[in-house]
Every structure is written in structure tokens, then in C-alpha cells.
Amino acid sequence: MKLLEVKNLGVEFHTDEGIVRAADNISFDLEQGEVLGIVGESGSGKSVTCLAMMGLLPMPPAKITSGEVLFNKRDLLKLSEARMRAIRGKDISMIFQDPFTSLNPYLKISTQLMEVLKTHAHTMTYAESKRRCIEVLEQLGVPEPEIRFNSYPHQLSGGLKQRIMIAMSLLLQPKILIADEPTTALDVTIQAQILDLLKDINKKHGTSIILITHDLGVVADLCHKIQVMYGGRLAEQGDVDDIFYRTRHPYTKGLLNSIPSLDIEPGSKLKPIPGSPPDLTALGDFCAFSPRCSKVQEKCRTKRPERTHETGQHVYECFFPYETDQLGNAGDRRVGS
Amino acid sequence: MSAANLLDVNDLKVHFPVTRGSFFKREKRVVHAVDGVTFTLKEGETLGLVGESGCGKSTTARAICQLLRTTDGQILFEGVDLRPLTWNQVKPYRKNFQMVFQNPFSSLDPRMTIGSILSEPLKHLMDLSRAERKERVMGLLKEVNLNAKFVNRYPHEFSGGQRQRINIARALAVSPKLIVLDEPVSALDVSIQAQIINLLQDLQQKFKMAYLFIAHDLSVVKTLSHRVAVMYLGKIVEIGETRELYQNPKHPYTQALMSAVPIPDPIKEKKRARIPLKGEIPSPIDLPSGCTFHPRCPIAQDRCRVEVPKLRKLSNGSVASCHFAE
Numbered sequence: 001m002k003l004l005e006v007k008n009l010g011v012e013f014h015t016d017e018g019i020v021r022a023a024d025n026i027s028f029d030l031e032q033g034e035v036l037g038i039v040g041e042s043g044s045g046k047s048v049t050c051l052a053m054m055g056l057l058p059m060p061p062a063k064i065t066s067g068e069v070l071f072n073k074r075d076l077l078k079l080s081e082a083r084m085r086a087i088r089g090k091d092i093s094m095i096f097q098d099p100f101t102s103l104n105p106y107l108k109i110s111t112q113l114m115e116v117l118k119t120h121a122h123t124m125t126y127a128e129s130k131r132r133c134i135e136v137l138e139q140l141g142v143p144e145p146e147i148r149f150n151s152y153p154h155q156l157s158g159g160l161k162q163r164i165m166i167a168m169s170l171l172l173q174p175k176i177l178i179a180d181e182p183t184t185a186l187d188v189t190i191q192a193q194i195l196d197l198l199k200d201i202n203k204k205h206g207t208s209i210i211l212i213t214h215d216l217g218v219v220a221d222l223c224h225k226i227q228v229m230y231g232g233r234l235a236e237q238g239d240v241d242d243i244f245y246r247t248r249h250p251y252t253k254g255l256l257n258s259i260p261s262l263d264i265e266p267g268s269k270l271k272p273i274p275g276s277p278p279d280l281t282a283l284g285d286f287c288a289f290s291p292r293c294s295k296v297q298e299k300c301r302t303k304r305p306e307r308t309h310e311t312g313q314h315v316y317e318c319f320f321p322y323e324t325d326q327l328g329n330a331g332d333r334r335v336g337s
Numbered sequence: 338m339s340a341a342n343l344l345d346v347n348d349l350k351v352h353f354p355v356t357r358g359s360f361f362k363r364e365k366r367v368v369h370a371v372d373g374v375t376f377t378l379k380e381g382e383t384l385g386l387v388g389e390s391g392c393g394k395s396t397t398a399r400a401i402c403q404l405l406r407t408t409d410g411q412i413l414f415e416g417v418d419l420r421p422l423t424w425n426q427v428k429p430y431r432k433n434f435q436m437v438f439q440n441p442f443s444s445l446d447p448r449m450t451i452g453s454i455l456s457e458p459l460k461h462l463m464d465l466s467r468a469e470r471k472e473r474v475m476g477l478l479k480e481v482n483l484n485a486k487f488v489n490r491y492p493h494e495f496s497g498g499q500r501q502r503i504n505i506a507r508a509l510a511v512s513p514k515l516i517v518l519d520e521p522v523s524a525l526d527v528s529i530q531a532q533i534i535n536l537l538q539d540l541q542q543k544f545k546m547a548y549l550f551i552a553h554d555l556s557v558v559k560t561l562s563h564r565v566a567v568m569y570l571g572k573i574v575e576i577g578e579t580r581e582l583y584q585n586p587k588h589p590y591t592q593a594l595m596s597a598v599p600i601p602d603p604i605k606e607k608k609r610a611r612i613p614l615k616g617e618i619p620s621p622i623d624l625p626s627g628c629t630f631h632p633r634c635p636i637a638q639d640r641c642r643v644e645v646p647k648l649r650k651l652s653n654g655s656v657a658s659c660h661f662a663e
Contacts, residue, residue: 041526157617158390187389189552189614192597196613214527217599220606240603259532259601260556266579269538270560272531290527309594327621 002070003208004030004092004176009067011045011052011232014060018281022048024232026067028225030176033056033206037219039255040229043277046212048232050178052077054094055084071176079193087330090120093169097181099161103153109164110149114172136167140197159190166197178211195222216259220244225313228252229289234307238314246314248321251289287319295320342413343514343547344378344401349410351396355622369621372398372571373410375648380514383541383548385562385579387555387594389618393571394551395439398519401549402436403427411654414515432462435508439520440502445492451478451503452488458510477506480543481536498529502536517549522557534560554597559583567591570621570629573648577655587651587662589634628660636661 011023011071021044030036051057051067053076069076071092076084089093097100100219104112110133119130124132137145140163153161162182169177179198183191199222201207206285213219219226219240226243228235236242236249247253254273275292287293290300297320305317340342351371358364359639371393378384386394399405401412403419414434419427435458438444445454456476459465465473475485481502492500508516522530534557541548552558558565559579566576569591575588586592593612600606611631614633619625625632631641638660646658 041528160618187618188555188597189389189593190617192599192611192613195599215599216527217606220599220601220603221609244601244603255527256601258528260531260534260554260560260603261560262556262583262595262598263558264556266559266562266583267538268560270531270534272535273528274532276498276529277526316540 001032002029002321003032003034005068005070006049006053007068007070009049009052009069010132011048011057012063012065013071014063015281020232020280021283022062022232022280026229026234028227028237030208030210030266032175033202033208034225035202035209035211035223036178037218037223037226038210038229039214039216039226040210041214041277043231044229045232046229049229050094050119050180050210054088054178055079055081056088056204056250058096086120089116089169089174090172091174092176092178093172093174094178095162095165095169095180095182098185099158099165100185103161104167105153107152109151109153109156112169113149113164113171116168120172130169133167134243136170137163140167140170140192142167158186160191162186162190162194163197166194166201170201170207172208176208176210178201178210178212181214182211183218184213184215191218198222216255228255231283233288234315234317235289236316236318238310238313238316239312242312242314247310248310248314248316249289249318250293250295250320250322253322254277254292254294295322340577341379342377343380343382344399344414344549344600345411345413346374346376346459347401347413348413349374349397349412350408351393351400351405352408356548366622369571369624371400371407372621372624374568374571374573375458376545376566376573376576378515378549381541381545381547382564383550383562385558385565386549386551386568387553387558387565388568389553389594390570391618391621393521393621394568397568398436398517398549398551402517403431404436415655428462431515432458432511434515434517435511435513436517437501437504437508437521440524440526441497441504444504445500447492450489454492454503455488455507455510458507462511473510477510480509480540481506496529498532499526501525501533503534505536505540509544512544513546515547515549517551519551520553521550521587523552523554530557537561555583567594570618570624572629572658574630575655576648577653577657577659581653582655585653586653587653587655588657588659589636589661590630591657595637605663628658 006028009023009026013020013022026049040046113133114129115171117124126163134145140164142148183194202209225239228236230251235251256275257271273292278288284302286302287305290296300321305319307315309315349371353368355368356363373396390396400407407420421489452474455477456470478485483502506612522533551562562579565579565582568571569590575591586595591660593614596612616633627643628641628646646660648656648658650656651662
């Protein structure tokens with residue numbers, strides 16, 4: 001059963017430099033218990049898509065130009081703010097990138113956690129709420145949860161703060177958890193702990209997760225489906241194996257080629273994508289990746305590629321995709337190895 | 338100390354005093370940011386320095402570049418100890434070592450044009466005429482693959498990757514023998530990161546300078562480094578030749594660190610064996626007794642709680658500080 005369906009979502013920002021199309025015709029869906037990874041570089045529209053879904057974009061300057069977001073057969077974009085508030089935090093909750101700024105420094109952890117229950121679970125008594133908070137903290141492996149419950153954010157480390165953020169979003173057992181770069185600000189060993197935690201939540205409670213990240217290593221294990229975005233548009237979408245082993249879009253391929261991995265030979269050369277990310281105000285009706293693409297042809301500069309649907313869920317927007325039989329295995333991705 | 342070494346760092350210590358408590362009940366305490374770091378760097382060599390945040394990698398970098406006061410130890414640059422020298426006495430040596438900082442957005446003065454940013458080190462450290470300086474600046478822009486017409490533009494007109502190129506050009510300006518790179522690519526997008534890594538490799542091949550490359554991303558460090566040192570709580574816990582250290586990590590912290598890196602390949606990633614680490618890096622104020630890694634170490638024993646392990650040479654040529662490494 002489809003839990004969430006995003007159809008042709010379009011978001012624009014009206015700025016002094018012109019209109020920025022931050023998300024352009026984005027579609028995806030999420031099933032119960034599924035983990036979707038949204039991958040892209042800064043400015044590719046991955047956060048904007050999720051913020052728009054949650055009704056968290058400041059409007060103006062943002063404007064939702066098209067599309068619908070269906071959750072439980074209701075279009076979230078058409079709901080009133082009051083209705084949306086009832087869903088936000090309860091059915092769909094969000095973890096933000098920076099655990100250092102997303103907690104209020106003036107308020108104790110207890111106040112910030114209890115606020116969620118106060119808003120959404122009116123029937124709970126104070127003692128019940130407190131018990132629930134501590135129970136969730138315990139589940140998340142927070143050491144000495146009762147002491148942490150009464151501390152202020154500055155008394156906690158980055159990893160602990162991120163755990164508190166996750167705890168906050170799990171208090172009401174949401175159906176969907178949106179995690180916006182949850183580990184970018186953290187060290188690798190702590191990152192590993194947090195990713196294990198997300199995997200656990202998904203397995204134990206069947207919570208669907210949307211994981212926004214720029215790190216293809218992070219999505220490789222955790223996600224079932226991946227959506228690659230570029231310049232506010234969809235580049236490629238499919239299950240994990242489609243994206244990693246049956247790559248069609250040159251941008252996805254370029255991204256996979258440009259990341260160094262632990263089995264790289266010391267001193268070998270990487271294959272970067274030339275050029276720099278696009279200026280979203282100047283994107284016209286042509287392929288957004290064409291200025292940097294290795295397979296670019298005249299057609300790409302004048303026309304925007306349509307969406308090609310392949311067998312299964314594999315979708316991409318490209319005129320000249322990589323052929324499946326040309327693809328090598330992971331080994332020939334890099335020069336010199 | 339052998340004559341072939343460009344840089345010899347011996348038992349370097351950087352401690353910061355901090356005060357805690359109320360105005361009347363002051364308590365003086367010490368942050369052991371760098372606590373006895375020893376390593377060498379040869380000409381034209383790249384040493385990678387990795388570790389988690391707060392382990393003292395950046396402080397080590399700044400200490401070597403004489404950008405902060407050190408507490409103890411020696412920093413020998415071509416055999417000359419720079420540590421006891423005053424600011425003015427160090428100046429003639431400065432053209433030998435330059436630094437590239439992490440954040441490309443805050444390390445360039447927004448009020449200076451690219452031309453003036455690049456000619457500033459030339460003005461202070463080299464004796465060149467105005468025309469020579471101009472020529473050199475143009476040459477530098479070409480070296481880092483930037484268009485020469487950018488010379489009169491301001492930093493805000495550039496993207497993160499381009500700004501990092503400008504930073505590298507500035508470090509390159511005085512033809513240093515050592516460039517200390519403090520997380521030069523961690524603020525950049527992946528596709529741009531690869532461009533900068535390749536540029537650094539090309540420049541080293543051309544100009545033969547040494548790099549001290551600091552990063553928390555182990556894959557990036559592996560790509561660039563000849564040797565790698567792993568730091569934990571202000572100390573080097575393992576140092577060795579890159580290939581050996583990655584294939585055959587000896588210290589339990591190095592092993593855990595390596596195993597925590599996600600692999601961008603689903604099949605390999607599913608097979609990855611992880612060594613989970615308990616808890617987080619302890620405070621550098623109250624260092625754990627004995628081996629500082631023991632509270633998180635999966636193989637810690639009673640001995641580790643009391644006895645500080647010394648760095649010793651192992652069978653594979655790496656040097657590690659663990660009682661149980663072989």
C-alpha cells in the first residue's frame with residue numbers, strides 16, 4: 001500500500017535575481033516500511049521537496065506551483081495550517097541536519113520533548129508523558145536518560161543532540177520519518193551509530209523513512225529506493241541496485257565515479273564531474289546537466305528530456321542514457337584500480 | 338633527526354588553560370588539545386592526518402604553521418627549531434610553509450580582489466617588483482585552472498570550489514616546501530571535491546612540495562597520502578605507510594574508524610563487518626587514565642586502565658600505541 005504519493009511537485013522561489021525553480025516536477029512514492037534515499041548536491045532541491053511536503057516553506061518567497069502530496073488519500077498541500085499541524089510531528093516527523101542549532105538552547109531537553117506530547121497527545125498525564133520520553137531515550141541508547149532529560153542542549157555532545165532530535169520525532173510513533181542529512185555534522189563512528197539506529201527503527205516499528213543525503217555510501221545500505229536529483233529536477237530514480245549497478249543517467253554515473261572509496265589505490269586519480277552546479281535562475285527548457293555532461297549532444301542543449309520509465313521502478317530523464325550492457329561492475333568505476 | 342627530513346615534530350604539546358566555576362570560586366583546568374605528537378615529513382611527501390573532531394588535528398596544523406603558542410616539544414623545519422622563535426624571527430621561514438584552511442567562504446577577505454589576495458603573501462615574504470608580482474599572480478591563477486580575467490573580482494563572485502582554488506593559489510604563491518591543508522575539501526560537494534583532490538595531486542607532481550593533509554574522510558586521505566597518521570585525544574595512535582595502514586590496521590581505534598566508513602556499493606556495504614565503538618570521544622580536560630582509548634576500546638583489559646601504551650614499531654612497519662597490537 002502506498003503510504004505517501006508525491007505527484008509532479010513544483011516549488012518556485014521569487015528572488016531579486018529572478019525565479020528559482022527549486023523543485024521542478026518531482027514525483028515519488030513511499031510504501032509502508034520502505035526507506036527512500038534522496039541524493040543530490042547542495043541546491044539540487046532535496047530539502048526543498050521535503051519542506052514543501054511538510055508545509056514548512058516560508059510563503060512568500062516560496063510558492064508551490066503544481067502537484068499534490070497524497071497521504072492517507074488526503075492532499076497535504078491543500079490542508080489548512082491547523083490540520084497540517086495535527087499531522088506534522090504525529091504522522092510525519094522530521095529530523096534536521098544540524099543538531100547544534102535545531103534544539104532551543106534556552107529550554108531543557110525535558111521541556112522540548114514534552115512539548116510534542118502536550119501538542120499531540122492531550123490525554124496523557126504529566127507522569128505518563130515523562131515515562132514515555134524516558135522510554136524512548138532509553139530505546140535510542142542515550143546513557144543515563146533521566147539525567148539527560150533534565151539537561152540543557154549545551155551540556156550534550158553532537159551525537160547525543162542528534163539522538164534527542166530523533167527521540168523527539170519518534171515519541172508519537174510516526175508513520176513517516178524524514179531525516180534531512182542526519183549525520184552530515186557528525187563524525188564517522190557516531191554516524192555509524194545513528195545510521196544503525198535509523199535502521200533499527202525501520203525494522204522494529206516499520207516506520208517509513210525518507211533519508212536526504214549527499215553521501216552515496218550512507219544510502220547504499222539503508223535505503224531500498226533512491227532518487228537522484230540535479231538542479232531541482234529528477235535525474236534518476238530506482239531501487240538501490242538500479243542506481244548502483246544499472247546506472248542510466250550520466251550524472252549518477254559521474255557522482256559514483258567522483259567519490260573516493262576505501263579500496264582506492266593511494267595516489268590514483270579520481271574522475272570528477274567538470275564544471276560546477278547550475279545557476280537555478282538561469283535554467284531554461286533544456287537538460288540541466290548538459291553543460292557538465294560527457295555524453296552531451298546538440299539536442300540536450302535545446303530540449304528538456306522527458307521521463308523514461310523502464311521495467312520496475314527505474315525512471316530517468318536523459319536523451320542518451322548509458323546502455324545496460326556497457327556498464328561494468330563497481331571495479332572499473334575508477335582509474336588505476 | 339636525519340638531514341633528509343623536511344619537518345620533525347617531537348613530542349609537541351599544546352595545552353589551553355580554561356577557567357570554570359563562578360567568579361569567586363575559579364577553578365583552573367587544562368584542555369590537552371595536542372598531547373605529545375611526534376612525526377616526520379620528508380620532502381615531497383604527503384602525510385595524512387585523520388581523526389574525529391576534537392582529536393587535535395587542526396591544532397597540530399596551526400602549531401606547525403606557527404599560528405598559535407605551543408606548550409612544549411620541538412617543531413624542526415629543515416633542522417631549525419621554530420618553537421622558541423619570536424613572531425618576527427619566524428617571518429623569514431614563513432615562505433617555506435603555507436596553510437589552506439577548511440572553510441572557503443570565511444578564509445578569503447571579502448573586501449579584497451583576487452589579485453590583491455594573491456599578491457599579499459608575495460608582498461610580505463618575497464622581494465618582487467610590482468610587475469613581477471602581477472606576472473606571478475597571473476601564473477598562479479593559471480596553475481589552479483582559473484581564468485586570468487578573474488583577477489579583479491571579489492570572493493563573493495566565486496563558488497566554493499573556485500574559492501578553494503584561490504586559497505590553494507595563495508598558499509602556492511611563495512613556492513613553499515610544505516603546504517598544510519586543513520580539511521580543504523570537506524565543505525565542498527562531492528563532484529567538486531574530486532576536482533580539488535586531482536588539482537592537489539597535479540600540483541604536487543609539478544612543484545614537489547610536501548603536504549600535511551588533514552581530513553576526517555578516510556577515503557579522501559587514502560587517495561592523496563603516502564603515509565597516514567591516526568589521532569585520538571591529542572595523540573597519534575597509529576602511523577604507517579598508507580596501503581599497509583588501510584589494509585592492515587593494527588590499533589583498535591584505527592580498525593573501528595576504518596570499519597565505520599560506509600561503502601558506496603550496496604553489495605560490499607552489506608558485507609561490511611563493523612566494529613562498533615561505545616560512547617563518544619571523552620573530554621580532553623579529564624583524560625582517561627592509562628590508554629586514553631580504553632573506555633571505548635573493544636579489547637581493553639585491566640592493564641590498559643593503568644599503563645600508558647608507548648608507540649612501538651610493529652611487524653608490518655606501522656607504528657602504533659596499543660599493548661596488544663602486533
